[in-house]
Amino acid sequence: MKNKALPNYTQTIPTGRFAPSPSGELHLGSLVAATASYLNAKKQQGRWLVRIDDIDGLRVKPGSEAAILRTLTDFGFEWDHLIRQSERLPVYQDAINTLLHTGYAYYCDCSRSAVLSRTNRIGYYDNYCRHRKLAPKKQQSIRVTTPNGNWSWHDEIQLAQQTDWQATLGDFIVQRSDDVFAYHLACAIDDSDFGVTEVVRGADLLDASAPQQYLQHLLQRSTPYYAHHPLLFDAQSGIKLSKASHAQPLNKSKATAQLCEVLHFLGQTPPTGYEKNSLSDCWLWAKQHWDITKVPTNHTTLTSN
Ligand code: GLU
Numbered sequence: 001m002k003n004k005a006l007p008n009y010t011q012t013i014p015t016g017r018f019a020p021s022p023s024g025e026l027h028l029g030s031l032v033a034a035t036a037s038y039l040n041a042k043k044q045q046g047r048w049l050v051r052i053d054d055i056d057g058l059r060v061k062p063g064s065e066a067a068i069l070r071t072l073t074d075f076g077f078e079w080d081h082l083i084r085q086s087e088r089l090p091v092y093q094d095a096i097n098t099l100l101h102t103g104y105a106y107y108c109d110c111s112r113s114a115v116l117s118r119t120n121r122i123g124y125y126d127n128y129c130r131h132r133k134l135a136p137k138k139q140q141s142i143r144v145t146t147p148n149g150n151w152s153w154h155d156e157i158q159l160a161q162q163t164d165w166q167a168t169l170g171d172f173i174v175q176r177s178d179d180v181f182a183y184h185l186a187c188a189i190d191d192s193d194f195g196v197t198e199v200v201r202g203a204d205l206l207d208a209s210a211p212q213q214y215l216q217h218l219l220q221r222s223t224p225y226y227a228h229h230p231l232l233f234d235a236q237s238g239i240k241l242s243k244a245s246h247a248q249p250l251n252k253s254k255a256t257a258q259l260c261e262v263l264h265f266l267g268q269t270p271p272t273g274y275e276k277n278s279l280s281d282c283w284l285w286a287k288q289h290w291d292i293t294k295v296p297t298n299h300t301t302l303t304s305n
Contacts, residue, residue, distance in 0.1 A: 015048070016198050017051055018049075019052075019053050023061050027242070029240070031259070033202050051084075052083065052084045052086075074252040076279050088186070095174075096175050105174060108129040108171075125143065125171050139178075140177055146169065150162045150164050154226075156227035157228055157292070159297075163207070163210035188211075191212070193221075199224050202228065203228040209228075259275075268291065
């Protein structure tokens with residue numbers, strides 16, 4: 001497999017990344033992920049990449065990418081490289097070909113409703129097509145064969161993790177029946193290709209880590225370390241802040257206050273009244289004092305957004 005026209009990214013420099021989907025504007029929950037990944041990289045004099053997860057055209061909202069980048073700039077983030085997944089399709093295709101050629105992937109013609117009626121579970125596959133040896137055909141998905149047993153790994157914040165493949169997931173999709181590459185595949189490859197050494201992101205993606213590490217393993221690529229921070233929930237609705245739950249977009253005029261709020265949420269303790277300082281002073285304090293061991297595990301901290 002070849003890396004296509006990449007800068008010379010190796011794993012010698014600590015490298016973090018923030019990977020928003022351009023399906024809406026950034027909100028306070030996104031600021032938590034951006035801040036945690038940024039500070040963890042910057043504390044180690046590392047690089048920080050922004051990756052726009054835009055392979056699924058149906059989820060892309062026009063204007064979102066520009067709005068996301070504008071907000072990041074307004075909030076004082078500086079990135080070393082901008083990656084768009086939509087520009088990396090040949091690399092993902094190479095990986096699919098490799099998985100098929102090495103026998104780790106197979107075609108599947110099960111519809112979502114057929115799987116659901118057999119398993120009664122969402123997000124789980126019963127490996128029905130694993131041995132059917134279907135020939136390539138339009139409107140079939142491609143799945144990767146998962147082993148029996150557990151996948152164990154360590155998360156810097158959530159600590160010891162274990163995934164029992166056949167109890168929780170089964171053979172998962174790497175390319176959808178509409179030909180869109182699956183998030184796990186694209187993410188696993190990009191994290192390796194861009195020399196990402198640390199994936200710091202929200203705990204809603206904790207379960208994504210085992211499939212992504214497994215794909216890196218099958219494709220003989222490097223694996224970063226992982227740290228999944230707790231999620232922000234809206235005080236009134238009790239719902240996780242997300243684009244889907246219509247969380248308020250970040251507001252430039254509140255940047256310093258919101259950064260301080262996020263720092264507190266992440267277990268960091270800027271001095272009382274620090275939000276009255278300039279944004280750059282807050283960043284300076286945060287870069288000097290960031291300590292990932294202080295980030296709480298707990299997901300349920302509430303905020304009034
Ligand atoms: N694009 C994904 C999201 O916005 C995040 C991917 C990641 O951090 O791995 O939920």
